[in-house]
Amino acid sequence: MRLAVFDCDGTLVDSSANIVRAMALTFGEAGLAPPDPPTVRRVVGLSLLEAMQALLPGAQPELHQRLASAYRAAFQRLRADRRLEPEPVYAGVRELLERLVAAGWQLGVATGKSDRGLLLLLDHHGLTPLFSTLHTADRHPSKPHPAMLAACLADTGVEPESAVIVGDTVFDMGMGVAAGVRAIGVDWGYHPAADLLAAGAAAVARDTAELETLLHG
Numbered sequence: 001m002r003l004a005v006f007d008c009d010g011t012l013v014d015s016s017a018n019i020v021r022a023m024a025l026t027f028g029e030a031g032l033a034p035p036d037p038p039t040v041r042r043v044v045g046l047s048l049l050e051a052m053q054a055l056l057p058g059a060q061p062e063l064h065q066r067l068a069s070a071y072r073a074a075f076q077r078l079r080a081d082r083r084l085e086p087e088p089v090y091a092g093v094r095e096l097l098e099r100l101v102a103a104g105w106q107l108g109v110a111t112g113k114s115d116r117g118l119l120l121l122l123d124h125h126g127l128t129p130l131f132s133t134l135h136t137a138d139r140h141p142s143k144p145h146p147a148m149l150a151a152c153l154a155d156t157g158v159e160p161e162s163a164v165i166v167g168d169t170v171f172d173m174g175m176g177v178a179a180g181v182r183a184i185g186v187d188w189g190y191h192p193a194a195d196l197l198a199a200g201a202a203a204v205a206r207d208t209a210e211l212e213t214l215l216h217g
Contacts, residue, residue, distance in 0.1 A: 003158035004100060004215060005133075005149060005181075007167035008111035008118060009044050010189030012093055013125070016041055017085040022075040023055075026067055029074070032056075041190040045112050045169040047142035048072065072114070079120075089125055090188055092208030097130050099212070106156045108133035110148035110165070110175070115139070132156055144174025149181055164215060170199035184214050 009015045016037070024034035035055050043051040048068035056063065078084050097107060107130055111118055115138045122128040133155035140147040149165055165176040168189020176183030177200040185196030185204035193204040205211035 001106065001156070001158050001162060002104070003106045003108060003132075003152065003156050003163040005108040005110050005152045005163065005165045007045060007165075007169065007172045007189075008109055008113055008121070010041075010168035010191075011090075011166060011172075011186055012109070012127075013087045013089050013121065015087040015121075016044065016190065018075070018078070018087060019044055021083075021085070022071055022078055025074045025078070026071045030063075030067060030070060044190050045143055045167070045171040047112050047137035050142040051112075075117070087121060089127075090208070094125070094127070096208045096212055097127065100215070101130055105215075106132040106158065108135070108152040108156065110135050110143070110152060110172075112137045112143060112171075143169075143171035144178055146175055146179035149175050149179040153179070153181075166211065166215075168196075170195050173199035173201045176200065184211065186211060 006012055020037045020040050023040050027034040043054045046054060048071055049064055052064040052067045100107060109118060109131055113136050115136050118134060118136050133152045135148040135151045140151065153160060153163060160180040164182045164184055165172055166184050166186060167173065168186050169191045173183045173185060173196050183201050185193060185201035187193045187204050187206055196204050203214050205214055
């Protein structure tokens, strides 16, 4: 039995525009200069508190907590006001997932998103039935802590040596290393391939065809 666990933002879907928009709104309402988009993309994948700590390393813990809560509220407000951009599934991803399931793989997601945000996204794209296990930052420590990945393994009964984590950030690669699971990077997301390899990726796929080859290798 084989298990492929995917990151969400930057791996399954391109959500950077909405994350940058919500972060700008959050910082602006707090009277702070919003971080530039490349800086925001560097922290995608972390849980919100850890992301705020990375964006404002010199700030007090109370501010980090307040900004994390404000970001959640800002994102929900943008969604309610229909001001979010479409978050497209990357080219070839849906077809890859379907082929993996047909070949007998179990699939999972480990993401810094909330439970609500992940379920809304997967339902919107009709992807929910493809996944056997879903774990988010709502119930686990932030990546690269291995808790989310360990929970996916426990849910499916798959041993670490029969699993792989697929992601676009060094946090995903670090999570795989910490869990003893092979990590494969994708270069269509938010961190450069060189960084993924330095963080422990066994390889970095340039497209979904190469990713499929790596998964079966």
